[in-house]
Amino acid sequence: MTHIAVVTVPFIKADLHRALAEQCLDSIQSQHTVERIAIVNSIRSDEDARWLGEHFDLVEHNDVNILARAWNRGIRIALDRGAELAIVANLDILFHPLCLDNLLECSRQEPEAVIWSPVPWRDRATFGHAQLLPESVPGITWSCFAVNRKLFETVGMFDEGYTPAYLEDSDMAYRMKLVGARGISCRAALFFDHERGTIKGLFDCAPQDVQRSAKMLADLRANITANDERYIKKWGGLGGSECFTIPYDGPPSE
Amino acid sequence: MAYTIPQSDDSSLIDQEFDLLDWRIRIGHLDKVREICAQILTSEARDLGRTSWARILCGTIELLRLNYEDALRNFEASNAPPAPLRPRAKAGAAKSLTMLGHIDQAGELLQALVSEWPNSWYTWEASGLWHRKKGDDEAAWRSLLKASALNPGNPSTISTLIAMGLVPNRYHELVVALESHLAIEPLNLGFRGCLVNCFLHTGELDKACDQARRIVLFAPFSVVPAELVSTMHGLLSQVESS
Numbered sequence: 031m032t033h034i035a036v037v038t039v040p041f042i043k044a045d046l047h048r049a050l051a052e053q054c055l056d057s058i059q060s061q062h063t064v065e066r067i068a069i070v071n072s073i074r075s076d077e078d079a080r081w082l083g084e085h086f087d088l089v090e091h092n093d094v095n096i097l098a099r100a101w102n103r104g105i106r107i108a109l110d111r112g113a114e115l116a117i118v119a120n121l122d123i124l125f126h127p128l129c130l131d132n133l134l135e136c137s138r139q140e141p142e143a144v145i146w147s148p149v150p151w152r153d154r155a156t157f158g159h160a161q162l163l164p165e166s167v168p169g170i171t172w173s174c175f176a177v178n179r180k181l182f183e184t185v186g187m188f189d190e191g192y193t194p195a196y197l198e199d200s201d202m203a204y205r206m207k208l209v210g211a212r213g214i215s216c217r218a219a220l221f222f223d224h225e226r227g228t229i230k231g232l233f234d235c236a237p238q239d240v241q242r243s244a245k246m247l248a249d250l251r252a253n254i255t256a257n258d259e260r261y262i263k264k265w266g267g268l269g270g271s272e273c274f275t276i277p278y279d280g281p282p283s284e
Numbered sequence: 285m286a287y288t289i290p291q292s293d294d295s296s297l298i299d300q301e302f303d304l305l306d307w308r309i310r311i312g313h314l315d316k317v318r319e320i321c322a323q324i325l326t327s328e329a330r331d332l333g334r335t336s337w338a339r340i341l342c343g344t345i346e347l348l349r350l351n352y353e354d355a356l357r358n359f360e361a362s363n364a365p366p367a368p369l370r371p372r373a374k375a376g377a378a379k380s381l382t383m384l385g386h387i388d389q390a391g392e393l394l395q396a397l398v399s400e401w402p403n404s405w406y407t408w409e410a411s412g413l414w415h416r417k418k419g420d421d422e423a424a425w426r427s428l429l430k431a432s433a434l435n436p437g438n439p440s441t442i443s444t445l446i447a448m449g450l451v452p453n454r455y456h457e458l459v460v461a462l463e464s465h466l467a468i469e470p471l472n473l474g475f476r477g478c479l480v481n482c483f484l485h486t487g488e489l490d491k492a493c494d495q496a497r498r499i500v501l502f503a504p505f506s507v508v509p510a511e512l513v514s515t516m517h518g519l520l521s522q523v524e525s526s
Contacts, residue, residue: 152307159368161297164287218287233470237494244501
């Protein structure tokens with residue numbers, strides 16, 4: 031039986047975060063062995079830690095709250111433990127019952143790609159009636175994507191300089207483009223995305239946490255701006271307008 | 285090796301392209317979606333399934349643009365869409381007829397909707413509009429509450445409920461609908477502002493303050509906090525003067 035892994039990065043600061051995560055984990059189905067790996071970025075309490083222990087096969091804590099670092103670590107662990115495919119997923123999605131198996135099949139049918147994504151479905155009400163199509167199209171959806179060793183070998187790891195999150199995905203997509211690596215979306219694999227689950231959770235926090243959540247959100251906004259600036263310095267422009275082919279336009283001249 | 289594709293009755297399955305275009309309507313890409321649907325409808329190699337859902341999308345766009353004749357024409361032309369979309373097509377036709385003033389015809393269609401799809405929010409939203417047009421606000425209110433309970437995330441039902449609900453005997457029911465919606469879409473600041481308003485009217489000041497704090501702290505630069513502050517001033521001064 032094939033071994034695959036679902037790698038997630040829990041960030042639990044509100045009940046909604048945990049509720050969405052629980053729904054996500056409940057939706058995992060496969061005829062293969064699925065290992066659930068959590069690289070924890072942040073949780074509230076021992077109770078959250080206990081919950082993670084019950085819902086994941088392996089729980090590790092990230093040393094700093096950086097999404098790219100958690101992804102790199104989770105992917106490495108999954109592949110080192112023998113997974114054929116590491117499926118990196120946000121915890122605010124729902125997997126279609128055939129999502130994981132068809133994504134694995136896609137990675138086997140299209141081995142020249144380095145990332146395989148399922149396709150997002152937008153309407154929760156009709157998700158159960160979605161038509162699956164045995165085909166793939168170019169493109170990656172970063173809220174859920176699958177990789178094997180080839181991504182790190184041919185393109186490298188996610189850049190951990192984007193803190194705590196945002197633009198690590200665009201950075202990877204641009205580097206893939208530079209080396210001619212392909213990402214594809216599998217139309218036989220679908221997921222539903224609640225979208226912006228982290229921010230929604232912060233808005234929906236307990237009354238005593240409002241001040242702290244608002245501070246977190248303000249910091250996040252500031253970090254997003256800083257990440258934009260870093261991306262522009264690194265690649266000469268934002269997504270779609272990059273003009274450097276070497277980070278920072280090459281090493282500084284003496 | 286092959287993909288696993290469930291063998292199912294095609295009439296119950298919804299096309300991925302439909303889902304994407306429907307979402308694009310929700311985020312306001314009306315012209316683009318209409319252009320794509322026009323291509324589907326005029327294509328030489330027309331596919332009955334695709335033209336059927338393209339009609340529903342066109343009808344939805346025309347309803348949003350208040351072009352009720354065109355909306356009706358499109359909804360009526362959507363022959364045999366996938367089963368989950370059928371109540372939507374019928375309800376769209378009923379709404380168009382209602383807005384065109386064909387109350388009796390719309391009523392017949394609604395009767396069929398209620399008997400065939402009593403658990404569809406489309407049925408009850410169309411019913412709410414119909415009752416409202418007839419001047420029966422109480423029946424409209426009940427229908428819209430049903431629609432909201434069946435699909436709490438739908439903003440259009442909530443908007444109508446807000447328009448009708450800011451009167452004394454409806455605040456508590458409006459609170460339930462708003463809280464259900466915000467549990468799914470916590471980022472909707474406008475609706476959160478209405479919730480503050482409701483709590484002020486029901487005298488639940490702690491809850492009003494909690495919601496108001498969220499708006500002011502989470503979105504200090506949006507227009508909602510400013511509106512909220514002026515509403516709260518107005519209401520509090522009414523309380524003081526009484």
